[in-house]
Amino acid sequence: MALEHAILVSLLEKPGSGYELARRFERSIGYFWTATHQQIYRVLRRMEGDGMLDVREVAQRGRPDKKEYSVAAPGRAVLTAWLHEPVEPESLRHELAVKIRGAAFDDPSALISEVERHREAHGDRLRRYLTGERRDFTGPDAPRPLDAGQELQHVVLRGGIAFERMTIAWLDDVLATLHRLRAARSGGRD
Template sequence: MALEHAILVSLLEKPGSGYELARRFDRSIGYFWTATHQQIYRVLKRMESDGLLAVREMPQQSRPDKKEYCVVGPGRAALSQWLHESIQPESIRHELAVKIRGAAFDDPSVLIREVERHRQVHSDRLAHYLAGELRDFTGPAAPTLLDAGQELQYVVLRGGIAYERMTIAWLDDVLATLRRLGTSHPQA
């Protein structure tokens, strides 16, 4: 049910349509929770029929109408209740780590390009985060005093930055290891 809660948070930060949510899930919120538009539309419909959200048809010029969703009382209450529950610490699913261990049973050097590609993606994400940090929190245009919501957004962003930095450093370690092993023969 975590998608529901991610949607509640995102809509409380700013009401919007399914389409807009889908784009947010490609950016900001999406760095910590991903979802496709199919999932979002389906869940929005359910949440609306459960009375967590209100919907308004918004006619627009020169583009299709949209349905703008907005959190109402019971939705807020549901979020609050969830905040009071405890969740179990995330279990990572790190496919690349499985691949690296699997490389012992093939030629490890086949992974070099793959790891380089991943490194590039993480490096791009880091740059994106750092740009956001400068824009919203540390740059000249940023507010000098943050409110609670901004403080919390910033601490989450700092987490993203720390994660990407750690990952890049680790991928460098992986690359060095793969190169050191060279094109050795498969074993076991």
């Protein structure tokens, strides 16, 4: 269960509420793991019940109270144990690729606008990542020198950036292919 481990890492980086974790999973942690707030709340409760986390009720001004979670010793032990055991190299799961192969049984050019939409979304994500990189790691306001934790966060972010760049280049390849197929079909020549 990797969500559990992602939560432990995030709470070690900074304690926070379920709501805050959910927002982190849309941002930094979201480079490599996603989760909905329902999933997060449920796992937090289970982890608290298992003694991995401590909770503290925090009263706030101008907002509802929140429960701030932090990692207890057993939680840290669970994370350490997991860090020392191997995980399987993962494979891609990409719905759009299923569609592209499926397009052979439909009109391939009907996919063009869908692929363009994905290209836009990945372009947006890349811009967000690059902004975050400048803010936290390479810009003038970034701490220097970076500590080990920041170096590791940076190399993970570089992975997210590389993934988005690769995906954008591939989607351009896909678009060129779809346009070529459309031209071949309408032009008559192969």
